[in-house]
Amino acid sequence: MGARLAEIADQAAAHRLEILGGFPAQDDPALPKGTRTVLMLGLAEPGFWAHFTSQPEWQDGTAHPMDRWSRRVIGRMACDLGAKALFPFGGPPWHPFYQWALRTGAVWESPVRLLVHHRQGLLVSFRGALALKEDMELPSPPPSPCTDCAAPCTQSCPAGALDRRGYDVPRCHAHLDQPQGMDCMTGGCLVRRACPVSQTYARLPLHSAYHMRQFHT
Template sequence: MERAAQARHLTITAGLSARACAARAELPPGTRSLLLLSPHEPAFWPAFTASPEWADGAPDPMDRWSTRVIGAWADALGATPLYPFGGPPFAPFLAWALASGQVHSSPVGMLVHRGMGLLASFRGALALPWAVDLPAPLPSPCEGCAAPCRTACPVGALGGPAGYDVPACKTHLRGPQGAPCLTAGCLARRACPAGAAHGRIAAHSAYHMRQFLGDT
């Protein structure tokens, strides 16, 4: 399954077992495994920007790419594709990721993964009608970490008692001092040691920052 995912420029980064799936009423009936799919870095961005969805100029190219690629794979497997977009209601990808034991909550509130660090993201999931052997849960990479993510944000928009200060973040990004975050990705995310070798291309992060601001 992982080889097949990588052939589609994706990677399986978390999953739920048959027992875990049986306890989740929001999953399609008969789901015995759930596999969460993330971009396979650094191959994902060049593949995506060579796609028809990127070239056609229509809105939401990455969501449409995900629907086409993951949907076709699901059809071939007899699985049900699920996506973190297209709502409301939205599928609870964050809850699924945390329940997997492969993804954890970080000191700044974002999800953190041992391979992706704070650059953890999901393009979709496969709800499979058969059981898949999954790796054992792993401890959080934040255990024993000095947490440079806490102080990396220039305007302190993350990790405060009130949660994520979205207005402060967007104001910073729109000003000249926000260029490092806007062009290469959130400094707090990039400060995470767990994601240092992840391979995310700066242009990929910049795309998401523009989407966040609404500057498409």
């Protein structure tokens, strides 16, 4: 890791964020003018949930605490770095985070088409990106965790709503409305949890349950 990248990683770590990947970007019309490098930021476990729930955005009891926290924290990082903060929420228009994640080489499309990260598995979650006006030394891409995987994700949805054919969102919501959907609601999506890499990642069920409530409202 280059010195500049390590410096930014340390700043992110202070907020329980981590750099989940990056890519060189020049003359890309989807990015702010002058962008040379994009760094994708996501949540860092263990420790994120305890940190986040101590923050004023969570404590004030108003809507969208994680989005508001992300804007404050990543926005401040961007100002300090002379960069531009970009977010996967707040549209339309929406920034193409899915495509940006694939460009990093550290994230792939899984067999169920959800993004999968080489350390976080199907629990990967992006909170923002930094568009920097400088070239940056980026690490070599790691191997995909899906290459030699038996793909339990494709057979783990109890509602049959998420598999190789894609994602039937209405069918998923209908399942979550039933008592049989309680496991997904309180512990997180069973497909995401079935990923062997997800199972090594220290996300708390309380954290996953929060995201499920946001999704199923």
